[in-house]
Amino acid sequence: MATMADVARSAGVSVATVSHVLNGTRPVLPHTRQAVLDAVEQLGYTPNTLARSLVTARTRSIGLAVSAISNPYFTEILQGVEAAALEHGYSLLIADPHDDPAHERTVVQLLHERRVEGMIVAPSPEPGGLLAYLRRHRVPAVFLDRLVGPPADDGPPLFDQVCAESTEPITGLVTHLAGLGHRRIGLVAGLPGLSTTTERITGYRLGLAASGLPFDERILVHGDSEAAGAERATGELLRLGSRPTALITANNAMTIGALRALQAHGLSVPGDIALCCFDDFAWADLFSPRLTAVSQPSRDIGARAVRMLLDRLADPGRPTRTERLPCSFVHRTSCGCPEERNPS
Amino acid sequence: MATMADVARSAGVSVATVSHVLNGTRPVLPHTRQAVLDAVEQLGYTPNTLARSLVTARTRSIGLAVSAISNPYFTEILQGVEAAALEHGYSLLIADPHDDPAHERTVVQLLHERRVEGMIVAPSPEPGGLLAYLRRHRVPAVFLDRLVGPPADDGPPLFDQVCAESTEPITGLVTHLAGLGHRRIGLVAGLPGLSTTTERITGYRLGLAASGLPFDERILVHGDSEAAGAERATGELLRLGSRPTALITANNAMTIGALRALQAHGLSVPGDIALCCFDDFAWADLFSPRLTAVSQPSRDIGARAVRMLLDRLADPGRPTRTERLPCSFVHRTSCGCPEERNPS
DNA sequence: CTGTTAGCGCCTTCAC
DNA sequence: GTGAAGGCGCTAACAG
Secondary structure, rough: OHHHHHHHHHOOOOOHHHHHHHHOOOOOOHHHHHHOOOOOOOHHHOOOOHHHHHOOOOOOOEEEEEOOOOOOOHHHHHHHHHHHHHHHOOEEEOOOOOOOHHHHHHHHHHHHOOOOOEEEEOOOOOOOHHHHHHHHOOOOOEEOOOOOOOOOOOOOOOEEEEEOHHHHHHHHHHHHHHOOOOOOEEEOOOOOOOHHHHHHHHHHHHHHOOOOOOOOOOEEOOOOHHHHHHHHHHHHHHHOOOOEEEEEEEEEEHHHHHHHHHHHHOOOOOOOEEEEEEOOOOOOOOOOOEEEEEOOOOHHHHHHHHHHHHHHHHHHOOOOOOOEOOOOOEEEOOOOEEEEEEOO | OHHHHHHHHHOOOHHHHHHHHHOOOOOOOHHHHHHHHHEEEEHHHOOOOHHHHHHHOOOOOEEEEEOOOOHHHHHHHHHHHHHHHHHHHOOOEEEEOOOOHEEEHHHHHHHOOOOOEEEEEEEEEOHHHHHHHHHEEEEEEEEOOOOOOOOOOOOOOOOEEEOOOHHHHHHHHHHHHHHOOOOOOEEOOOOOHHHHHHHHHHHHHHHHHOOOOOOOHEEEEEEEHHHHHHHHHHHHHHHOOOOOOEEEEEOHHHHHHHHHHHHHOOOOOOOOEEEEEEEEOOOOOOEOOEEEEEEHHHHHHHHHHHHHHHHHHHHHOOOOOOEEEEEEEEEEOOOOOOOOOOOO
């Protein structure tokens, strides 16, 4: 493969000159400049980013570590991240931690060994090892989706965070259902311990309170944040003596799981039971039940994460912040409303 | 950041020894070995892959360039690729060509400058620039999904390819619908020129022929391979004097578009019109219409692509091959069949 | 068994 | 306006 030295030789100049015309880093006579460009073209020279990075100590790459790349929510985030990264001249390295703390540590280290300048990660439920690694190696990072507790006392918090506002939207779902007359509204919540789970449960309880409904722990089940768990949990809910008349699912994977359970029990939505969910589906308008949902600004979350990361790279000393992006309520018919209309 | 020299100094050995214990590349006395390991641990040393790659001329990374990462089909491919890459110790760089030939060239060059050892790409409809670049720079590559014509005469073909078998499955869809009594079966085909489009049209015509039905070019429309185009094309189809009684869509994005058009026209599936599609949806069992579909082995396609690429890296001289993976027919109810049963 | 040394391809002072 | 030379962090001969 042609190197810069080859180009220099072929153009009859020094490597320094080649480097400078390629990077526009110092004035070069039009004539010599053209000679270099011709040589580049003729040899099919392609700069070696590795060598450059070795000396500049900048790779212009960022790492993305999110689990379940199959999840449409993360897919949209990925799009936002990819687009924003490219726009800023950064390349994207991706790795899937598979929601396993140990594997998470591994892939993060892999990314770091490749010297990504920073990483965007959706932390696993047990992010201890992750945090330790990032802090120890001073890897700039921004967390996505799930927030990680308050910073340790032994120094300033190292991490920025972006996520969607989820408490209030869930409250809205509850009050909407209550407004339709439902008095037993079940919740299929996510993995205990995740910040998203906690927030959504809070939103649920606030909604119940606002509607003058009692909190009944028997109809709050944990679906482990994914489809299989939600199917199981929903199944249990449905076998209850006095089953709920409405259901809220706390993320898209669990919505799928809940629907499976509903189908298995021969229940139709919204005829037999109303359903509202957190996370929208792109095609939700086209199939029935047409899901009434809270839609997260997934692409924006991804794009925002990139911007926050680049901000931090530009100024490592800036104070950490956690940004919350607003969701929108997408009213359809799975809640039992006959027609589309604005939320009450 | 700690370097190997730091570790060597701290452990009281030479950098060569450090390198060797880290890579297990030559025997080292247990005692010195431990000293090195301790130093590594104490300094929080992390190898710099860039420097290593510069000397070994191996990056152990591959690039993935596919458009529309949002498309569930590509998402599953991505999963397959990510898993297979990791399994073989490779990292993954991704870039979205946005189905634009110029941009495709750009991202491919970006990937190459980062010295990925090879790349997996779903070529754009106009892959001329892509091919030229890959050949000129001798970048090992395997193509996905869309096949690229026969190799030029000026040398052996450079590229391996993987895709799903799509002719025969589409034929199956046609004969299935014909078997249900349909005599006007429309096709929403993809972008003209893509191998996938050509193959699927061939399958369509074969199916018509096998069913003793005439080919009517008015009910074969081009949906440009994506949702918006399909919506428009399907709309035109529906405004036809004698509209088809059944529809086949040639990929998942176009299925969405077609459904939108159907909805806009107030047509229900399968009541007013039957629908079969190429590409399945993971959640298709849970919503209605429950789509009768041809399912591609997407994950396998991704994994297979990685394996082919690694095979080629291992033996650059091996003959090029193009692999076709079989699809499966997933019978549901959008075709108009009352109950699930095996295809006729 | 371990150390010394010469690059890998490039950027960047410092001279000219 | 251009060139020479050192060094980024690491591996791989080659000595010892």
